Amino acid sequence: MSTAHLVLSYYSSFVIVASFAHLIRLDYWWIRMWDFPHLQVALLTVLGLFAWVTIGPNVDGLLWILPIGLIAAAGYQGWLIYPYTPLHKREVQSRPRSKDEQGNDPNTLRLLTANVYQENTHQPDVLALINKHQPDIVLLLETNEVWKKAMQPIEKTYPHQIHCPLENMYGLLFYSRLPMVSHELRFLIQDDIPSIYVQLTMASGQLVHFYGVHPMPPSPTEHYRSTERDAELLLVGKEARRKSGPIIVAGDLNDVAWSHTTRLFQRVSGLLDPRIGRGLFSTFNANYFFLRWPLDHVFVSHHFQLAQLTRLPNCGSDHFPILVSLTYKPDPANTEDLPEPEGDDLKETHEIIKKAAETE
Incomplete structure (x- = not known):
């Protein structure tokens, strides 16, 4: 040879x-x-x-x-x-464009989510991005007290807020123009890994269930296994399945769109991925073009149509921000092909959650 x-x-x-x-x-x-x-x-x-x-x-x-x-x-x-890829059928329908549209549809909301990287010093760039795109909801991850203070200029514009700044790379800041009917800051699996559940009211009066998550990834520097990450995602998925009305789950899931866990999450939750049929929208690693995959996600219920999905320019982080515009427009036909649990999905979900709980 x-x-x-x-x-x-x-x-x-x-x-x-x-x-x-x-x-x-x-x-x-x-x-x-x-x-x-x-x-x-x-x-x-x-x-x-x-x-x-x-x-x-x-x-x-x-x-x-x-x-x-x-x-x-x-x-x-x-x-x-x-x-x-664009060759595949889209899971989330596109909203038909109107020449007369003024961008003030009371049934449309715009979400900007970004893992800003705690040590990043480009806070003015993030503020500029928010001011430019004027989202209704802002979810910032890996935020500490420095970031909380830096974001004070938007607090008047976004009066509804949840602050959980931490120094462990898992802090969370949430800002909303939309009124919050109720909200919870939660630690579902690990005592130092927060997530949020919020009930928001759109301008039309429609109630929306919003989950913001950022579980810990499996890696040699953070956690030796994926059980805790998987359990947190599946807990959110199970809860989302029980909700009625429109649902959004967003954040840095520290998992890729095609993984077994993320696909299991979709089947358990019944939520849809706007990227399917459109593109990867890889958000990490922003610093190395040859090592990128989709870590930052937005999953939605069948009640929404997609008006916009954009990967925004990097603002000094190792993640790209994501901007998504969603229109509440339920269509009974959209409920025919929703993800459903298959085979041993529910048993596997129960075992993963139990395993994570037993070691905490």
């Missing part, structure tokens, strides 16, 4: 393992980390196949398994990514 074939064999073996490692249902970070880079791994499979065609067409013995494995891996990666 030539040196080129040997190197290509090791490369192909790594890419194949990286493609399917996330299917192992263990919650350790070194397994769950492979949920994230599917777009990057897809590119590696294509490069590997090109290399086999270029330098390895005469494959001896069992080595032919490797290019076949790469073909399978490429197909699998494509299957995962395909829903987040």
